[in-house]
Amino acid sequence: MISIASKLKTIENKLRKDNNLGGQIDYNEQMAWMLFLKSLDVLEEKREKQAKLSGRKIESILDKKYRWRTWMHSDMTAEEKFHFVRHELIPYIRKIDTTPERELVASVFQQIPTKFMDSAYTFAEVLDLIDELDWRTLEDSQIITQFYEESLQKMGSAGRQAGGEFYTPRPLIRLIIKIIDPKIGETIFDPFMGSAGFLVEAFQYLKNKKPSAREYEKLQSGIIQGQEKKPVPFLLGVMNCILHDLYGAKLKRGNTFAQNIRQIDPSDRVDVILTNPPFGGEEEKTLLENFPYPTSATQVLSVQYILRRLKPGGRCGMVIDEGFLFRTNEKAFVNTKKELLEENNLFAVVSLPQGLFTAVGTSNKTDLLFFERGKPTKDVWYYELTGKFTKTKPIKDSDLEDCWQKFQKRAESENSWIVSAEELKKRNYDLTAKNPNRKEELTHKPPKELVKEIEEKEEKIKFLLNELRELV
Known part of the structure; x- marks a missing residue:
């Protein structure tokens, strides 16, 4: 066959x-x-x-x-x-x-x-x-996920990045949804929906709860929502929803960053946001005026947008690039993270290994952020996922089971720990996952491990160089 x-x-x-x-x-x-x-x-x-x-x-x-x-x-x-x-x-x-x-x-x-x-x-x-x-x-809409993944990878390989968009592996999406735990009746939104993977998986998650006929009708009433800037991903997102029987999703073509976030009506706020926003893409400078902390870094703009689109008590689970966590050399980064900690509850950060997204067009190190709007952070639970994942060895649900089990108890272990908000403030809001339990090796490290560490440092250098280029 x-x-x-x-x-x-x-x-x-x-x-x-x-x-x-x-x-x-x-x-x-x-x-x-x-x-x-x-x-x-x-x-x-x-x-x-x-x-x-x-x-x-x-x-x-x-x-x-x-x-x-x-x-x-x-x-x-x-x-x-x-x-x-x-x-x-x-x-x-x-x-x-x-x-x-x-x-x-x-x-x-x-x-x-x-x-x-x-x-x-x-x-x-x-x-x-x-x-x-x-x-x-076909199971799990293989056509859509495979087509979208491979097309983004090819555009990246050809030097034509898809505006900072990268396909999100389904196991990561499922972990994010389990941690956020959306409920039937809550409004679920992905402002950068791509091929609608988060929306489809959220719909499946809620269907697995065996909703009544009235609850299922509610799921199809437009409470699952998405927005996408580009026509081809938007088309794929609509198609993905259709193939998964999510014909009642409220999907919209448009640039999320074009909305003035200072003027979001309370009635437009949502209960849950699940997303993988673009990072490394570019936006028109005039759009930056819509944000309290203007910056060309789209990952920072996305967090500012999400914080204002959520209802009080609303929850977000998202993919973010490592640069958002470690950068403290620009006011927009620092002020956004300060707001995230002091006015909202950043309750978990999952550090993903370098190269997890390499198979789909980027070598950027990424992390998962989980937060709730409207109450200050007391402490943050960190988890460090280890392992090497490639296109031939993609991440699986089983690779994330340890994270899920430990999150439920906020357990501390060799790869999970808790950092107080006060400590993060002292670091000038550097949110990087610095594992205090990792034992430093006194012996010489293997070449592969040294290469990995060099690649991670190079990513940080790239961010700083890009920043300097913008200033010159």
């Missing part, structure tokens, strides 16, 4: 032959919107079966003429199919409304596709390959 990865590779190789497509971003976009059209057909089929069982009538998202199964399996020639999709289907989708589902699908196609393939025959071959995918047999 041909693997999903092999089929995606075959599709990409077909796209590379087209004269009108010029690089990885173009290939990603073409695959994304075609996969999306196929996913809509899967959703329509599910909705029809559910409606039939419950005796309800529903309005289809797409009229029958425009559904994948209708035009894809018609007797149209390659040229006719190419003309139909370009000049009839896409313009039609961009104008549909009357229901929230239709409006969401229309929003996906407002800026996609930006290009069309040149060859009608290559276009037809790609459609045939996508049509062969039987999505009903």
